[in-house]
Amino acid sequence: MIVGIIGGGASGMAAALSAAENENVQVVLFERQARLGRKLLATGNGRCNLSNRHLQVSCNYHGDQPEFAAPALEKYDVEETLQWFENLGLCTVAEESGRIYPFSDQANSVLDVLRFALQKPNIQVLTGFEVTKIRSNNPGFTVESSDESYVCDKLIIACGGLAGTKLGGSMSGYKLLMKLGHHCTKLRPTLVQLQSDWPHCASLKGVRAECHVAIFRNEELYASSRGEIQFTEHGLSGPVIFEVSRDVCREKGKWICRLNLLPDMQVSDKILPMLQKKRETNLAAEDLFTGILHNRLGRVVVREAGISLHAPIRQLEDWELEKACRTALELSVPLTEPMGMDSAQVTAGGIVTGEFDPETMESRIVPGLYACGEVLDIDGDCGGFNLQWAWSSGRCAGAHAGKE
């Protein structure tokens, strides 16, 4: 029996290894790029956050039917996945936050162990092969590129989503599945930076700060979280921003992100006296927060508090220092919209999950056809949950497609 798999990313490689556990199965893995797993190398800032110890299916996954993800994530759960990786020769380590990384801290370790494992007599890897058309032969399929075609008995679509277009994200998987009778929900970028028209973005580019973040829509609290944010040329980034990016700015309204730059600090007992003490110096207001905040961020807080950067600190009144502290506690950054698909890590939306069996990943419309990973309408939170979905759904699809 021949199992064809379209897409040599995280879920496609996992599916190939699972299907090939049956030695009577010949697996053909089609990948349009020159190498397997290109996106995987870019994950986790090159460290590959491959899973998360605190995974809870009911909390960490989204889509029109997030419960679709449960059977695969429960059968191939985090423990089982780590054991699977260990059997492939990968050592992993979990951070306190629950995020799991390769012990080497290098994403290429994850890709390497997968690539080595794929070197099996019953797995054929065809890179540079872009599937442009699938013909359903009922039973079986013909998979075509612009100049070649292959016949297989079962077929797994593991083409990923549209996010990360520079790393290979494309519409391909959605289009192939839709041509076979499947439907797609609205696609939108998630785990993505939020844009702002705040005039200080450019000057703060690259600055990171540990904050409490509260997002308001029309002055009503919409979401809040605690963690690191990063200022970018276009707005705000960082894990906390990614967490909320799925839904923020989707509805019309005035969206504001309020940053508490001094979380857990005793502002009136500690910070304010520190600022008051600076009145004994000849410093200008641009140095009011020097030693407390990132210098560039401190200067923005001073300006937002309405204080001239050149004003001598010794001339500042108590109310002005109090205002500067208040500004640091609730620095308001207006939000306009999320960045686009090319900057996003993940696609929210995808092929309608109700059209697949969650226990097997097999299509309810075309027997012998399977799908896994990001192409389906499942997306996870930031923190390793998307790759865990790719491993679990890929292995589930591979195991069932590989059954005779």
Ligand SMILES: Cc1cc2nc3c(=O)[nH]c(=O)nc-3n(C[C@H](O)[C@H](O)[C@H](O)COP(=O)(O)OP(=O)(O)OC[C@H]3O[C@@H](n4cnc5c(N)ncnc54)[C@H](O)[C@@H]3O)c2cc1C
């Ligand atoms: C910058 C970045 C960082 C990320 N970091 C993390 C992280 O740390 N942790 C985490 O959990 N998630 C992370 N993600 C998300 C995660 O990488 C994806 O959710 C995951 O890779 C999806 O797996 P997949 O197999 O469905 O798709 P992909 O890994 O995208 O693989 C799909 C493959 O199919 C190929 N393909 C597509 N169409 C065709 C075709 N027609 N013919 C042949 N081949 C085709 C593509 O070239 C690609 O190689 C990150 C994403 C990005 C962009």
